[in-house]
Amino acid sequence: MKALAVTPGRENSAHVTEIPEPRLDLIPGGRGVLMKTLQVGVDATDSEINEGLYGQAPQGDNHLVIGHEFFGIVEAVGENVTNVQPGEYCSCTVRRPGPSLFDKIGRNDITSHDEYYERGINLRHGFMTEKVVDDCEFVVKVPVGLKKLGVLAEPVSVCAKAIEQAYLAQTRLQVWKPRLAFVTGAGQIGLLTAMMLRLRGLEVYVIARTPNPGLKEEIANGYGAEYVSTQKESMEKLVSRVGAPDLVIEATGSSRVAFDAMRFLARNGALVWTSVTGGKNLLNDFPSDSVNLEWVLGNKLLVGSVNGNRDHFNQGIADLALAEVMFPGVTERILTTPIDGFDNPEVIMDKLSNDKSALKVYVDVASAEE
CATH class of the missing domain: 3.90.180.10 (Medium-chain alcohol dehydrogenases, catalytic domain)
Structure with missing residues (x-):
């Protein structure tokens, strides 16, 4: 074979x-x-x-x-x-x-x-x-009704786990009701995460390098999120426009972006890293003192999330099904x-x-x- x-x-x-x-x-x-x-x-x-x-x-x-x-x-x-x-x-x-x-x-x-x-x-x-x-x-x-999206079952499970981990970890606060979320990266993980966060009622901004207009922007907008190209607006400028995010899901595959996202998280916020970076890049210009100070004083949280178990698969598949009702025809455009x-x-x-x-x-x- x-x-x-x-x-x-x-x-x-x-x-x-x-x-x-x-x-x-x-x-x-x-x-x-x-x-x-x-x-x-x-x-x-x-x-x-x-x-x-x-x-x-x-x-x-x-x-x-x-x-x-x-x-x-x-x-x-x-x-x-x-x-x-x-x-x-x-x-x-x-x-x-x-x-x-x-x-x-x-x-x-x-x-x-x-x-x-x-x-x-x-x-x-x-x-x-x-x-x-x-x-x-x-x-x-x-389900047979999702066979056209079946190949996304594994990627969407990764998204399901990342979101779950943020909410589970934030029980430390007793009350956490995130309103604003940034998703960095507009590959399959970023876009599927945006979809799942929109299903949960969050205001979502998908941040990526690809310029507008284009397919990534159309898909993000189709989910009711806003696509932001960093060629037009930096994350820093976006924060000044819409506020600091309560939740950031990092999915670019770039360690530089992963660390940079730490600068913009709101107090009591959660940042979830899903990127797996196999390189050996070093960051010599990272403002570590100010980030350390803001994270300690702001009770901020960093969570690494990788892989998914069968519960995450089932949750992701359920969200794919709901998205077909809420945002018909959008997800298959990822393929x-x-x-x-x-x-x-x-x-x-x-x-x-x-x-x-x-x-x-x-x-x-x-x-x-x-």
């Missing part, structure tokens, strides 16, 4: 390889789910793994099958599987258990173990294959760049790195009818 893999640590090593076909009996206890891969989303994580910035192969292998944003259809299930049945659409969580206490209670997404296990990212093979098998614990059903199959990894990586019009790149592996 074909798969798209990399040789971890080697730059531009993406290649098509042959791997054994998955079998239900590989999952013990009758808990296996065999799925046909329909679509796999790709993002900056896949690009950075291909650049050799991070990622490790599973023990005993010298390659890592990539692809962590899975959408497929169930073909067969073990005798003890009840949450999905053959013919149903599904996605899969990414993080797999380690040995920590959090892993043992089902919170793989916040493991305290030094090593983390993520399908398609680190120490576990991903989903860029023709078929996959997994434990039913990690399989999430996608800009389909690629037919993974036989040409150079094309996939080129779209990720060089196609400025590509908002969401995803691979059509198969159709449900095949």
Whole structure:
């Protein structure tokens, strides 16, 4: 069976390889789910793994099958599987258990173990294959009415967790009713986060470099948010116009922007970092003294958030469904760049790195009818 893999640590090593076909009996206890891969989303994580910035192969292998944003259809299930049945659409969580206490209670997404296990990212093979098998614990059903958006199930789970983490952490204040939110970055995470915050009634500003007018602005506006291009208005000027945000979700992939956002948060506010930066940039001009003073005196909060568990997947899928009612037709505009199959990894990586019009790149592996 074909798969798209990399040789971890080697730059531009993406290649098509042959791997054994998955079998239900590989999952013990009758808990296996065999799925046909329909679509796999790709993002900056896949690009950075291909650049050799991070990622490790599973023990005993010298390659890592990539692809962590899975959408497929169930073909067969073990005798003890009840949450999905053959013919149903599904996605899969990414993080797999380690040995920590959090892993043992089902919170793989916040493991305290030094090593983390993520399908398609680190120490576990991903989903860029023709078929996959997994434990039913990690399989999430996608309603048939959302099949056109199924490949967004994983990204929207990341957004769901980031928002949840902010609200959970802010219970420290006893009363926290955020009114104004900034979302930095207008990729899939930024736009989906804006959608979810708008569903929760916040005034939302999406801040990114891409100039107006354009697709990102249209999508943000379609959700009832305001898109702000930093080429026209800096974050500092935006704050002087609309006020300091109660909540900032950072999703640019730039550590400079992540730190810069600390300068503008309101008192008692929360800043959530979702960016994963694999570089080695140093910031020598950051106003650390003033930021430290303002954060201590202002009781401000910084939270890192990565990955999502099945509850976050379910919340994200529910929000996708509600958004289809509240903002019909807007979300599917994120799906800009389909690629037919993974036989040409150079094309996939080129779209990720060089196609400025590509908002969401995803691979059509198969159709449900095949």
